[in-house]
Amino acid sequence: MQTRRTTPTAPRARLVGRAALGLTLALTTAGVAGCTAQEPVTTPASAEQVEVFTWWASGSEKLAFDSLVEVFVEQNPGTVFVDGGIAGGAGSTAKTLLASRLADGDPPDTFQVHGGAELADYVADGRLRDLDDLVVDLGLDRTLPASVRDMVSVDGTVYAIPSNVHRANVLWANPDVLAAAGLEATASFATLDDWFVALDAVRATGRTPLALGSTWTQVHLLEQVLLAHLGPQGYAGLWDGTTDVAGAEVTAALADFERLLGYTNADRDSMDWQDATQDVIDGDAAFVVMGDWALEAFEEAGDTAPTEVLWATAPGTDGVFDVVVDAFALPAGAPNPDAATRWLRAVASADGQTAFSNAKGAIPARSDLGTAQLGTYQRAATTAFRADTVVPSLTHGAAVSTGALDAVTAAVGRFTSGATTTTTLQAELALALR
Numbered sequence: 001m002q003t004r005r006t007t008p009t010a011p012r013a014r015l016v017g018r019a020a021l022g023l024t025l026a027l028t029t030a031g032v033a034g035c036t037a038q039e040p041v042t043t044p045a046s047a048e049q050v051e052v053f054t055w056w057a058s059g060s061e062k063l064a065f066d067s068l069v070e071v072f073v074e075q076n077p078g079t080v081f082v083d084g085g086i087a088g089g090a091g092s093t094a095k096t097l098l099a100s101r102l103a104d105g106d107p108p109d110t111f112q113v114h115g116g117a118e119l120a121d122y123v124a125d126g127r128l129r130d131l132d133d134l135v136v137d138l139g140l141d142r143t144l145p146a147s148v149r150d151m152v153s154v155d156g157t158v159y160a161i162p163s164n165v166h167r168a169n170v171l172w173a174n175p176d177v178l179a180a181a182g183l184e185a186t187a188s189f190a191t192l193d194d195w196f197v198a199l200d201a202v203r204a205t206g207r208t209p210l211a212l213g214s215t216w217t218q219v220h221l222l223e224q225v226l227l228a229h230l231g232p233q234g235y236a237g238l239w240d241g242t243t244d245v246a247g248a249e250v251t252a253a254l255a256d257f258e259r260l261l262g263y264t265n266a267d268r269d270s271m272d273w274q275d276a277t278q279d280v281i282d283g284d285a286a287f288v289v290m291g292d293w294a295l296e297a298f299e300e301a302g303d304t305a306p307t308e309v310l311w312a313t314a315p316g317t318d319g320v321f322d323v324v325v326d327a328f329a330l331p332a333g334a335p336n337p338d339a340a341t342r343w344l345r346a347v348a349s350a351d352g353q354t355a356f357s358n359a360k361g362a363i364p365a366r367s368d369l370g371t372a373q374l375g376t377y378q379r380a381a382t383t384a385f386r387a388d389t390v391v392p393s394l395t396h397g398a399a400v401s402t403g404a405l406d407a408v409t410a411a412v413g414r415f416t417s418g419a420t421t422t423t424t425l426q427a428e429l430a431l432a433l434r
């Protein structure tokens with residue numbers, strides 16, 4: 001599909017009064033990306049503060065987060081917002097830091113968490129308060145689709161308020177790079193084999209066919225290759241033991257994963273998702289496989305981005321929605337639980353859901369908001385989420401526990417750095433997912 005840049009038909013909240021927001025944040029916060037949150041600069045003596053811990057701390061993600069903060073500040077002028085943002089895509093740095101803060105009894109007031117197995121880990125460790133009363137009070141028991149509600153619940157109790165739903169299985173492309181390779185302007189490939197033909201054509205022009213970043217983005221790519229080879233049922237079976245990780249389909253997927261690595265940039269281990277996406281925006285690379293948060297990187301690039309943003313479901317995954325749910329939890333021992341609850345209310349509010357989703361390339365978690373206020377991409381994604389087969393993302397905390405994902409990530413890192421073969425990788429994946 002093609003999405004003309006700047007075409008969202010609804011006003012994008014973060015563009016409204018961004019300067020005013022910047023001023024508010026400057027006056028009320030001293031959160032610094034890459035550092036632990038710090039004390040507010042100007043806290044009125046009686047004002048309550050809320051430290052919100054996320055990894056939306058740089059680039060287009062930070063801008064999107066600002067739009068949610070703007071809604072919170074409007075709804076809660078008396079509460080001081082403290083940005084606990086720690087940069088690093090997919091929480092690659094933030095989640096480790098959060099774990100040590102929780103272990104040290106130093107929780108933030110609220111933190112970003114993925115719906116699914118990642119959330120369940122925190123619940124099993126006794127880290128979270130249950131949010132059932134708040135959910136009823138907010139009417140979320142009626143307005144969350146069952147699939148989303150399940151992902152923020154453990155044993156029927158809700159432990160996090162979802163801010164948005166992302167799709168992980170998206171391929172993005174630069175039309176100018178495709179044209180230079182004599183290819184049609186499309187990111188849509190029915191099979192991996194079809195895609196390999198296009199990747200070869202780009203390679204012949206001397207540009208990078210497929211931009212890739214550091215290990216978590218490599219796991220993200222592997223996830224899409226597994227999905228293409230195994231189909232939604234086989235892929236989902238990897239996480240509940242009904243698909244044999246040591247079996248022939250996974251072997252074939254790993255062979256294609258290895259082949260794909262041969263089309264990627266050599267400096268991938270030094271790049272996060274923004275850098276890899278930027279290579280496509282700049283025309284240095286043709287394709288990147290990335291979740292739909294990448295839309296906003298294209299949008300933010302302004303005049304330097306290609307005129308058309310080409311996107312499609314990742315090759316071989318049409319009809320499947322590989323889901324990522326972002327949510328906020330209330331940790332036991334949060335210093336300011338009332339302020340944290342006000343944050344959760346803003347996250348659940350219609351304004352919060354719409355503003356953030358439009359700025360983030362996501363769709364609202366609530367199903368009662370309609371699509372009139374959403375951008376072009378978001379409307380298409382909403383339709384797909386309702387119609388497609390939904391599977392949980394491995395890389396983004398939905399499918400397996402954090403321990404298993406860490407083991408998968410380490411195995412993939414060893415393989416992509418050349419230390420192991422696909423045979424070893426498959427054995428290590430089987431062990432990690434046992």
Ligand code: BGC
Pocket residue numbers: 055061088089090091166273291293324325326395396
């Ligand atoms: C999160 C997204 C985020 C992406 C890149 C994912 O794990 O769910 O909200 O944009 O990581 O940081």
